[in-house]
Amino acid sequence: MKRALLLLFGLMPAFGSLAIAQPVPSRPAEMISSYRLQHSEGKVTSDPLLDRIAREQAQAMASRDVLDHGVLGPFNSRVASSGSGHAAENIAYGYDNFAKTLDQWIESPGHRRNLLMRGASRVGVASAKSATTGRTYWAMVIAGDYEGKASKSKASAAVQHPAPRQTCRVAILNLCL
Secondary structure: OHHHHHHHHHHHHHHHHHHHHOOOOOOHHHHHHHHHHHOOOOOOEEOHHHHHHHHHHHHHHHHHOOOOOOEOEOHHHHHHHHOOOEEEEEEEEOOOOHHHHHHHHHOOHHHHHHHOOOOEEEEEEEEEEOOOOOOEEEEEEEEEOHHHHHHHHHHHHHHHOOOOOOOOOOEEOOEEO
16 A cells, blocks of 8 residues: 555656646747637737837826727727738736736637637737736737738739730630730
């Protein structure tokens, strides 16, 4: 019996180290990517420009102590410099850590939709604390379709500079013969 207990207790640290050795997402982009992968969406990477946009939003909300997407102006104006084809923003306040904030967003249908945005490839996350109330404000900007924007500008350039007109003897299904 003594030997069995020693063996059992001897194995416990090995099992405990297995649990500790499992990778635990520590950064917001990793945590968001983990959630997205569970729902068949691609990973996102942290983007310095989106981090800056999120930080400015979080700081503005904290300095005014107000939860408001428009505190710095319309979202589409604030994110235009990112060059993305589509983007979304989640904001929150209350929790001091990102894991709890992410859980809050996952429980909200609109925020969850943003987290699972199709084609998203980059994300920026920031928090700021209100000096007056101590409340922590969070902002996340998620974006994608970076290549699509370049394709759209090429397509519009082609429209602005049409090819010279040909004279057609026969036109069949928009083909000039």
